[in-house]
Amino acid sequence: MACGLSDSVFLFMCPHQKLRGSREILAHCSPSPGICYLKGDRLLQKGIRHRQFLFPKRTKVLQAVAIPVVTSPTDSADYRKKLAESYGFKQIGEPLPEDVKLKDVIDTLPKKVFEIDDAKAWRSVLISVTSYALGLIMISKAPWYLLPLAWAWTGTAITGFFVIGHDCAHKSFSKNKLVEDIVGTLAFMPLIYPYEPWRFKHDQHHAKTNMLSEDTAWHPVWKEEFDSSPVLRKAIIYGYGPFRTWMSIAHWLIWHFDVNKFRPSEVKRVKISLACVFAFIAIGWPLVIYKTGIMGWIKFWLMPWLGYHFWMSTFTMVHHSAPHIPFKSSNEWNAAQAQLNGTVHCDYPRWIEILCHDISVHIPHHISPRIPSYNLRAAHKSLQENWGKYLNEANWSWRLMKTIMTLCHVYDKEQNYVSFEQLAPEESQPITFLKKVMPDHA
Numbered sequence: 001m002a003c004g005l006s007d008s009v010f011l012f013m014c015p016h017q018k019l020r021g022s023r024e025i026l027a028h029c030s031p032s033p034g035i036c037y038l039k040g041d042r043l044l045q046k047g048i049r050h051r052q053f054l055f056p057k058r059t060k061v062l063q064a065v066a067i068p069v070v071t072s073p074t075d076s077a078d079y080r081k082k083l084a085e086s087y088g089f090k091q092i093g094e095p096l097p098e099d100v101k102l103k104d105v106i107d108t109l110p111k112k113v114f115e116i117d118d119a120k121a122w123r124s125v126l127i128s129v130t131s132y133a134l135g136l137i138m139i140s141k142a143p144w145y146l147l148p149l150a151w152a153w154t155g156t157a158i159t160g161f162f163v164i165g166h167d168c169a170h171k172s173f174s175k176n177k178l179v180e181d182i183v184g185t186l187a188f189m190p191l192i193y194p195y196e197p198w199r200f201k202h203d204q205h206h207a208k209t210n211m212l213s214e215d216t217a218w219h220p221v222w223k224e225e226f227d228s229s230p231v232l233r234k235a236i237i238y239g240y241g242p243f244r245t246w247m248s249i250a251h252w253l254i255w256h257f258d259v260n261k262f263r264p265s266e267v268k269r270v271k272i273s274l275a276c277v278f279a280f281i282a283i284g285w286p287l288v289i290y291k292t293g294i295m296g297w298i299k300f301w302l303m304p305w306l307g308y309h310f311w312m313s314t315f316t317m318v319h320h321s322a323p324h325i326p327f328k329s330s331n332e333w334n335a336a337q338a339q340l341n342g343t344v345h346c347d348y349p350r351w352i353e354i355l356c357h358d359i360s361v362h363i364p365h366h367i368s369p370r371i372p373s374y375n376l377r378a379a380h381k382s383l384q385e386n387w388g389k390y391l392n393e394a395n396w397s398w399r400l401m402k403t404i405m406t407l408c409h410v411y412d413k414e415q416n417y418v419s420f421e422q423l424a425p426e427e428s429q430p431i432t433f434l435k436k437v438m439p440d441h442a
Contacts, residue, residue: 088399093390096341113379128160155307163357169199170369194273197256220411248312339366402438
């Protein structure tokens with residue numbers, strides 16, 4: 001209604017003059033209620049010349065309405081602050097200038113953040129192994145009503161295994177590359193994650209972050225697939241709605257076990273990783289079942305594994321999903337904008353960040369994947385000092401999760417996302433349910 005009113009006032013004030021290029025004027029409404037602004041390729045340019053072109057000098061009142069139109073509210077700190085509060089962010093970054101290159105950002109980072117420290121790397125292994133062992137003891141000793149807490153701890157602890165393998169895949173764990181491949185494979189095995197297939201696809205995610213079709217980690221739903229069949233539409237609504245914090249399980253199954261998804265030069269290493277994973281299943285699972293029974297397998301492996309996937313899904317979607325962050329086609333994509341301005345830093349409770357080796361400090365990791373996890377905080381501090389106004393930062397909260405799970409659905413070039421409720425309101429009861437039960441506060 002506010003946008004419609006703005007349009008009416010704008011056109012009413014100049015009934016006698018034809019607006020050339022008026023098709024370029026858009027009334028753009030944010031997903032946040034009550035935030036609305038006019039947008040146009042010509043109107044966003046500042047200068048007296050444009051005001052004179054649109055409005056005759058003899059119309060005095062027109063000078064008053066020209067002021068908010070010629071300056072985009074997206075450039076306003078107050079606008080970004082309101083948007084941040086609405087979405088659950090601490091800060092929404094200013095748009096990064098188009099002439100900034102990724103190398104410009106990398107060159108501002110201290111050289112020491114790229115240095116590999118074997119002692120710190122192996123300390124992270126010790127933290128993960130110790131915290132996982134403690135988790136297994138907690139599961140074995142806890143009464144039934146405390147088991148969820150034990151599972152939450154253990155699932156978070158084995159997420160640390162993933163982060164260690166993640167560093168190995170990026171060649172930021174050890175100077176010895178054979179050691180990295182061995183440690184990465186062993187770290188991924190309890191997660192039933194084939195190391196090499198994941199590494200190949202994850203490299204593509206870093207090369208094409210927030211690229212609409214090519215990013216292999218996370219992207220919006222496409223309208224074509226949403227409309228393709230009623231069954232798929234219902235599955236997508238549930239998957240990107242209430243089950244979104246476990247969607248990495250679907251990604252794990254689809255992307256990492258099909259040899260045909262990899263280049264011929266990659267297939268040999270893919271098969272070795274698959275053999276390691278299947279060997280763990282063939283030996284490890286029967287041993288667990290033999291010692292503890294099927295219920296023991298559920299208690300000691302399955303539930304922590306689901307806890308790991310909760311973090312895998314949550315970290316990924318929070319890092320790369322926000323209503324104001326676009327996914328772009330390859331011909332419009334800019335590396336610096338995607339990695340610095342299109343990746344989200346999120347602060348979690350400290351115990352989670354310790355067990356997960358600061359994987360949530362994600363912007364510097366996308367600026368350069370060669371930065372070891374134990375140097376990410378120092379790198380982020382440098383980015384804040386040099387590029388702070390362009391960063392998107394948040395605290396993990398119900399408000400943030402609610403925004404992502406109820407708004408960030410189907411890709412739209414103009415709005416970035418359109419929610420399922422807008423496209424299929426009669427089928428979007430899961431989203432309506434989330435809006436009711438998820439709190440708006442932090």
